[in-house]
Amino acid sequence: MNLAEFPLSTIGERAPAGVDRLVFEDEGIDPSTGERSARRVTVLGQAPFGLPTSVDDEVLMGCLRATKDAGFDSRRVDFEPASFLRAMRWSTDGPAYARLRRALDRYSTVSVVSEGAYWHKGKRKPVRDVVGILDRWQSSGRDRETGLPEKAFFVWGDFMWESFQAGNLRNLDYDFLLGLEHAISRRAYRFLGKRFYHNKSIRMGLKHFAVNKIGMSDKNHNGQIKATLKKAHTELERKGFCRAEYVGRGQQAEVVYHAIGAEQQQPRDPLVGELRRRGVSGAAKLVTADNRERVRQAIANYDHRRDCGEKVGPGWLHQCIVADSAYKFRDDYVSPEAVAKRRQASAASDARKAKRTERLEASEDSAMQRERKRFGAFIQSLDEEAYEQFREQAIAASSAYGKSLRTAKPETMPHYATYLEAALLGHWRRTVCQRD
Template sequence: MAANDPKRKYQDGRDEMNLADFPISALQRQQPTDAEGRKLDKMVFEASRYDPQLRQRVSQRVTLTTSSSDGLPTPADEHVILALLYTAKHGDNFGSAVVHFSPAQLFEIMGWAPNGRSYERLRGVLRRLKSLTLRYENAWWDPAGRGYEEEVATGIISEYRMARQVSGPRQPGAVPRSWVRWTEQFYESLQKGNIKRLNLEIFFRLRSPTAQRMYRFLDKRFYNAPVFSMDLIEFACGHIGLTETRNVAVLKRRLAPGLKELEDIHFITPAADAERYQKVRPGIWRIQFQEGMKKAEGSRQKAEGSEDTTASGCLLPTAYCLLPSAF
């Protein structure tokens, strides 16, 4: 099987709602570094949401911290998480916090070549995910409490085992010797059903990390309504992960290739810049999307969790949508 060409049987993937909302990795494929070439050990994503009780927008912040030796996650790390979620769903349906897997199984889901280079790449991903700490401030949805937690610090995996590579076919019925264990907080979210379907066939066919990130974020938002609009900077920098800038022209240019990918697969309806971007006032712009005609053929699926996504983003009455970002 060619790289980036996963089999159709992997359409029925899963995504955890909080991970669909905010990135947990740098957007570039290479490790982000500082001016002196050292790996970064911290990254922050900021946005806002409408709080119906306070009747105003409140700030949200997700902070990624790790050791400088391991470095921050890259898009490949999020690919591995999605492959593990698929394995957990179609294995014991999230019945255990431990997910057994074979590296070859994950490679097939993600479209990675089954070779030693991919094996070492996977090892690096697991090391980064093990050392990663995520702090959610007013941004972690608790489906049981039907609200956002004030502050939650967690990770994705608490421990893992990467078994030695062996030659020859695996014995029928044998349990894969490699495994990961979800952190308690993350596994609790999975058990509470805070997950949604995600078409992995479409996801892994997208070429750019920007398009993949937008696909996950918008796939969640389109569940409630076929049209979605929000503050441009919050969308591009807070939820997609572009480097923060107030230069609207730069953001438009960076988003353009990913938007074209999503338009080409009919996930979103093509739009001219005058339709896609609306100027509210000097310095405040909004971006608008309408789901494409073919989205319903596979990617728009009923969420399995109970998150009320009208509490975030811009799936609220128009008057609320016109409120500027809190930043």
């Protein structure tokens, strides 16, 4: 799993002149705290062998396969060089063996500085370590048929072996890997195959993916990166592994990979997905038929504590599920059900208030309409002399509009008609309505 996350070699068949180290960086989630942290891998080559190349990558995968075939029983893995080459689908001639020997020389001398980048499943935490991939390798004898050494063995570095023993492994379709034509396709297949375990769509910054996951030069611009990735994308899609699409432009450019056929797979248990999203390992084994409510409560407890600023991590959530008794909630925790009831009660209260307001407004509007109708009928019933008399009385009695109506002229005052109607209506209410 560690070997799939970051490259250990150049993407080409030889390292650029003068380059004796490779540096790859990204950010990961610290499983003990749930916080994001920087991760870095530095690969240091040693003279005269130098840095591993994409050809050496194939040999490393061959070493993993040979170790698996041996049942992961020992750090030391014995093999016959000719058989090893045939398993990689290489020829068994001198040049092929020279490539194998050169790769094993490099992996036995290269140093890898991991700064929080390699996950130690046994210790359940990322570590800072300077490690070797292989401690040693040796060949001996001579095969009469091929002319190659008859016997050989390699020994894994202690960190790599501890990682294997801790089960930090995943099944790799080696035949599919060998069937890929391009080095970029093989590297993308290994990385994406690991990431697709959790999500069937992977979205990453285009340049970050190309530089820190594939091993391309950071001097390439987006157009060059896309042109280089095109052959890998075409091959991986044609062989039914994934399809790619680009989104965004410039520094915001991203590449999105979709596992082909993911939509036909059985839907994942949503509770397992929720645990994995929070960084909990072994999530599928934690969710059983009789503890689903316990898992839901543990997730709610965890999320509330995180929202309140507590530095609990995936390990805390794991223990909350498997402990003999569930962890207590904080005193200020309010369950989603209680929140829903409060919202429902508040919504019902708001609905009742709205109905009362609506009825009141409708009642007031109806009363106003009736009043306006009566007022209009009253004005219509007055002859000219009675109207003039009522008008003068209304203007004289109006404290709000009387002065304006007495001094202004209808043709020069924009709101004269509005003010006059208000004065008439007010006088009508004080005199006629009160009598009625």
